[in-house]
Amino acid sequence: MDVTLNRISPEDRKNPPESMNGVVFGSVFSNHMFSMVWDDGIGWHDAEIKPYQPLVLDPSTLVFHYGQSSFEGLKAYRNPSGGINLFRPRENFARMNRTAQRMCLPELDIEFVLGALKQLLQEDSNWVPQEEGTSLYIRPTKIAIEEALGLKVSSRFLFYIILSPVGPYYPEGFNPVKIVVSDQYVRASPGGVGEAKTAGNYAASNLAEKEAKAEGFTQVLWLDAVERKYIEEVGSMNIFFVIDDEIVTPQLNGSILPGITRKSVLELARHWNLKISERRISMEEVQEGLKSGQVSEVFGAGTAAVISPVGQLHYRGDSFQVGDGSTGPVAKRFFEHLTAIQYGREEDPFGWVETL
Ligand code: COI
Numbered sequence: 001m002d003v004t005l006n007r008i009s010p011e012d013r014k015n016p017p018e019s020m021n022g023v024v025f026g027s028v029f030s031n032h033m034f035s036m037v038w039d040d041g042i043g044w045h046d047a048e049i050k051p052y053q054p055l056v057l058d059p060s061t062l063v064f065h066y067g068q069s070s071f072e073g074l075k076a077y078r079n080p081s082g083g084i085n086l087f088r089p090r091e092n093f094a095r096m097n098r099t100a101q102r103m104c105l106p107e108l109d110i111e112f113v114l115g116a117l118k119q120l121l122q123e124d125s126n127w128v129p130q131e132e133g134t135s136l137y138i139r140p141t142k143i144a145i146e147e148a149l150g151l152k153v154s155s156r157f158l159f160y161i162i163l164s165p166v167g168p169y170y171p172e173g174f175n176p177v178k179i180v181v182s183d184q185y186v187r188a189s190p191g192g193v194g195e196a197k198t199a200g201n202y203a204a205s206n207l208a209e210k211e212a213k214a215e216g217f218t219q220v221l222w223l224d225a226v227e228r229k230y231i232e233e234v235g236s237m238n239i240f241f242v243i244d245d246e247i248v249t250p251q252l253n254g255s256i257l258p259g260i261t262r263k264s265v266l267e268l269a270r271h272w273n274l275k276i277s278e279r280r281i282s283m284e285e286v287q288e289g290l291k292s293g294q295v296s297e298v299f300g301a302g303t304a305a306v307i308s309p310v311g312q313l314h315y316r317g318d319s320f321q322v323g324d325g326s327t328g329p330v331a332k333r334f335f336e337h338l339t340a341i342q343y344g345r346e347e348d349p350f351g352w353v354e355t356l
Contacts, residue, residue, distance in 0.1 A: 001047050004047065006051070007032075009051075012031075014031060017165065029164050030124040030163040030164070030165070031123070034047070035158060038158075038159070039155065039156050043106075061144070062154045066144070068153070069103070069143045069144065069198060070103055070197055070199075071139060071140065071197055072141075073137060074086070074137075075136065075138060077135050077342050077343045078343070080345060081344075084356040085355055086353070087342045090114065091263070099196040108142075117140075124163055127165050138161060138162075138163055139164065140159070140160070141161075145157060145158045166304075174308070176326060176327060177310055178216065179212075180220055180314040181220075181283055181315040183228045186225035186228070187204055187233075187255070188232070189255060192225075192254075194255030195252065195254050195255060197257060217314060219234050219237075221234055225255065229284070230250065231250050232255060232256050233256050236302055237259070237300035237301055237308060238257065238301050239299075240299050240300070241289070241297070242295065242296045243289055243296075246276065249277075249281075250278070250281055261302050287320065290313065307338060311325040
């Protein structure tokens with residue numbers, strides 16, 4: 001399938017922000033987007049790069065009612081020679097295909113969409129920002145667009161990719177965040193869709209996050225839905241603990257999102273011969289470890305969040321400071337090396353980076 005190119009007119013062409021300072025994450029969009037449509041019996045068709053524009057959808061469109069959808073988040077980085085680096089983009093499209101299986105969405109041809117993404121990035125290459133700590137956030141999205149009110153698997157889908165220049169995800173920047181552990185609400189349960197990157201998981205976490213923010217916390221740490229005992233993830237990132245000399249993260253269990261940054265942290269740790277373990281971790285173990293000092297660091301990992309140190313955990317009315325509340329050496333090492341590979345400042349021994 002060819003990708004039709006329909007360039008924005010010179011009078012509508014916008015310039016990227018001069019500085020990303022003060023620009024809220026995901027609030028500014030580039031000049032173009034990619035889209036294509038799926039119809040049962042036909043497959044994907046009408047692949048197009050076109051001016052960024054609103055979607056016109058009938059009020060009965062299935063996605064609005066039953067949430068049949070999926071999205072991804074990946075980034076393009078400005079490298080030292082002025083080129084553009086993509087970080088593990090095939091991993092995102094492969095995960096999108098796994099989400100597709102769970103959510104009854106049509107899968108993508110990974111090489112085709114990656115080629116389309118690269119073409120889109122060439123069109124809007126001046127939107128990849130230069131400043132330290134900034135990147136171009138890429139949001140592939142797939143939604144059910146058949147017009148119907150009956151609950152069913154849609155026969156028509158829209159896939160699109162939009163681009164947004166971003167700085168840090170959290171208002172704290174890359175400084176430690178305060179997180180509250182929720183034992184009242186759950187994000188995902190066994191047999192559900194927690195490991196799929198689909199809208200409903202995020203909608204389900206909104207109330208707890210709204211309440212957390214009102215109390216001065218940045219995010220919510222979710223526990224398992226059955227025993228409300230074992231740590232799962234933060235919703236916007238996976239979570240890691242440094243316990244004694246070991247780096248520990250909850251093992252994937254079907255309700256935790258299999259993060260690509262999570263996977264990269266584990267692969268980096270193995271490469272450095274650090275002790276790592278993917279296992280069940282109870283909140284009680286973390287609480288005791290924070291009191292005794294055995295838990296010396298807590299940090300999150302995600303595409304948007306990068307490596308985000310946690311300075312304070314709040315659980316059942318008690319607050320626990322992590323270490324001295326500042327960014328620890330392990331989180332700092334992961335942040336520095338992961339970002340150095342992403343931005344092309346350091347050699348990539350893993351073949352994670354694709355340069356345009
Ligand atoms: C990402 O990290 O890219 C995500 O999709 C998480 C989202 C909450 C911004």
